[in-house]
Amino acid sequence: MIIKARKQGNSIVLTIPKSLNVPVNTEFTVDLKNNGDLVYKRTDQKGYDLWSDPAYDNYDYEAEIEREYRELGYNPREVKPMGKELDNGTN
Numbered sequence: 001m002i003i004k005a006r007k008q009g010n011s012i013v014l015t016i017p018k019s020l021n022v023p024v025n026t027e028f029t030v031d032l033k034n035n036g037d038l039v040y041k042r043t044d045q046k047g048y049d050l051w052s053d054p055a056y057d058n059y060d061y062e063a064e065i066e067r068e069y070r071e072l073g074y075n076p077r078e079v080k081p082m083g084k085e086l087d088n089g090t091n
Contacts, residue, residue, distance in 0.1 A: 014038075031055055 001019075005012050016022050027043040029050075041055070050056070069075045 029053070029055075 001017060003014055003017065005014055007013070028040040029043055031039045031041075033039060039055075
């Protein structure tokens with residue numbers, strides 16, 4: 001079965017065909033693999049705990065932070081506070 005990503009508002013949407021019988025309001029986590037594959041996993045409806053998910057045992061958080069800095073164009077920790085940011089009650 002092939003489905004196609006499509007734009008809806010500011011999002012890219014993948015639909016789930018009705019023939020797969022996925023109940024409405026079923027929650028999933030999604031992981032983007034290095035090769036571009038998306039992997040959706042159904043969460044435990046009793047409460048998903050991201051920190052105990054073994055899919056993230058070897059996750060490269062440092063690489064994710066670097067990717068976010070590249071996306072932002074700067075490292076927020078290296079920017080000197082200005083204006084109201086200076087008055088945080090700790091002066």
